[in-house]
Amino acid sequence: MDYAITTAETLTVSDLLAKLGVDAAGLKAVWVSYPTATFFVPASFGESVEVAEGATLRAFGQKDCMADGLLTIINELRNATECTCTFGHEGGYQLATIMGDICSKKGKPGDMALMRDLAPVMASQAICGEGRAIGRAVSQALDLFGDEIEQHITKKTCPAGACRAFQTYHILVSKCTGCGACLKACEDDAILGKPKFVHVIVQKNCVQCNKCLEACPEGAIVTAGADKPKTPPKPIPVKRKK
Ligand code: SF4
Ligand code: SF4
Numbered sequence: 591m592d593y594a595i596t597t598a599e600t601l602t603v604s605d606l607l608a609k610l611g612v613d614a615a616g617l618k619a620v621w622v623s624y625p626t627a628t629f630f631v632p633a634s635f636g637e638s639v640e641v642a643e644g645a646t647l648r649a650f651g652q653k654d655c656m657a658d659g660l661l662t663i664i665n666e667l668r669n670a671t672e673c674t675c676t677f678g679h680e681g682g683y684q685l686a687t688i689m690g691d692i693c694s695k696k697g698k699p700g701d702m703a704l705m706r707d708l709a710p711v712m713a714s715q716a717i718c719g720e721g722r723a724i725g726r727a728v729s730q731a732l733d734l735f736g737d738e739i740e741q742h743i744t745k746k747t748c749p750a751g752a753c754r755a756f757q758t759y760h761i762l763v764s765k766c767t768g769c770g771a772c773l774k775a776c777e778d779d780a781i782l783g784k785p786k787f788v789h790v791i792v793q794k795n796c797v798q799c800n801k802c803l804e805a806c807p808e809g810a811i812v813t814a815g816a817d818k819p820k821t822p823p824k825p826i827p828v829k830r831k832k
Contacts, residue, residue: 591649592646592647592649593612593646593649594646595610595622595641595644595646597641597643598641598642598643599641600638600641601639601641602635602636602638602639603630603634603635604636606639607647612647616651617649617651618652619631620635620649622639622645622647623666624645624719624720625723626639626640626641626645627726627727628726628730653751653752654750654752655750655753656734656738657693657739657742657753658752660689660727660731660735661686661689661692663727664686664724664727665686668682668720668724670720671718671720671721673718673720673721675716675718677716678712678716678718678722681711681716681721681724681725682712682724684708685712688701689705694753695755698743699744702739705728706729708725709724709725709729709732710725712725712728713725713729738750742756750815751814751817753815755798756815757813757814757815758814759798759802759803759811760791760813761789761790761791761810762810762812762819763788763821763830765808765810765830766788766830767786767808768784768787769785769807770783770784770789772806772811773789774805775804776801776802777799777801778795778796780792780795780802784825786827787828788828788829
């Protein structure tokens, strides 16, 4: 969630959060936008930060994905500059492409190393401030959230459960009435079931289109990230008590 900063000043991150009315408990990180362009994690909330009038503080909770957050920040900084220098423009394009792939399940083993090489060069060689900020943001994010980002590549999972490409769909035994609405809505043969049986999603066929979730009148279909609910491998008689 974004909070507008209306006064240029220097204060601690904790004081800035309090001033903006943001509850620091449970936050994973905050990002203070350009020209500060810096991430802070709870361990660094006591540090001083110089903020500009018109800047933004973005708060990341435990269910926010830092890979997706970094991609958004890279693209915001790219859109804010018309710089065409090699490191600012091409470097920004490369980093946005790599992070876009990582967030859409197309990350490759060498992506982290490539970003670790490219980001510091951008931070020192880009002509525009925004280009240098992209380099700094990527380096900082890899240091602070490298493990979370890397799991998108190596484990094909989004630990925060936020990236759509990594979400899986599940039908809860406790809620399904076996009405069949989801089966009708799914166009990819990804649901098994028959009347009065708890339906089951075939993960390898699911394309995460969300149609079943929208069609279910019982709220029996949920999405999950790294922690999946237990569901039966094949349809079983409905257990729900009316
Ligand atoms: S998300 Fe789409 S493809 Fe997956 S089970 Fe639901 S309707 Fe089928
Ligand atoms: S998951 Fe929902 S839509 Fe599908 S059979 Fe169960 S209750 Fe009906």
